[in-house]
Amino acid sequence: MNIWLVMLIAGLLTFATRLSFILLLDRIRVPEWFRRGLRFVPMAVLSAIILPELTSPHGSLFLSWRNPQLLAGLVAILVAWRTKNVLLTIAVGIAALLIFQWILGLP
Amino acid sequence: MLNKTRTQEFWTGVRDEAPILLGVIPFGLVFGALAISAHLSTLASQAMSSIIFAGASQIIAAQLVATGTSGLVILMVVFVVNLRHALYSASIAPHLKDLKTGWKLLLAYLLTDEAYAVAITHYNREGDAHYQHWYTFGAGLTLWSSWQLSTAVGIFIGAQIPSNWPLDFVLPLTFIALVVPAIKDRAGLGAAVVAGVVGLLATNFPYKTGLLAAALLGIVTGLVLEGRKK
8 A cells, every 4th residue: 555545544543533422422312321421531641641651651660769760650649649730740750750760870 | 610711621621631742752753763664664663643543553553654554454453542532522512512513523533531531520510601612622623733842743753752752651640630630529439449450461452452342341331239229
């Protein structure tokens, strides 16, 4: 298959996936639990993105106090919980990562 | 609450999306460089960023092109990798329901992980204000522009990023900053914990199917905990 055709169809598929419920949700009848479930989407999807980034920073599971990403992530969770401040969470998280890497003697 | 003007909403969206760019731009550089090394033409490499506009799936697609995988398989993989966007679509749909179709098409095209995370947090915090789609548009357009630009730089200059570049870590940090304050009850906490734990156990599942399964299990957990409370 021509690369341009593949890209075009892949783009259309991605766009259709993103558009799906935006276009359909008020036209189709969905069960009540489906609507109730929507409020859990952000925390569920984003947690499923976040946690592996902390526990498997280089691809394989590294559950250890010697994992600086995990330690810095825990610090960031604490800052986000106490302050609700996005920029502060990012700044403290990056600083914590650099400090833990330095303490653990990582490059 | 006082309704903001269109311009105010737009620029607030741009501002709120800005920090996440520190994590997105290195990713765009890597994609641009990778697409060229997969022997895609300059034009095709750049076009992939505007036609597909979904980072993880673009990187996987470029790798598959490099190994000579058939077009049909690439299409299936891109579709599966991007299936999680259907969840974003459902989650944001109630906030967009009164918009004209043109707006729905535009905001659907811009609905990436990073724009969704920022936009849904804003909807949940501020409630539905009149011009809030301008906020979502501002956030989405900011991400789109920096994705196109960083792809271009990656294509022409390559991704000369040190291997221990700490700014990669901005992406999970931003998501932490958005998610943690949004958890307000036991059901929400349960959804986040189950999704996170399943996600970390399923990192080896191919094509982000682990992420999708983790998210769905998290949502079910939230529903079950909420149902039990009543």
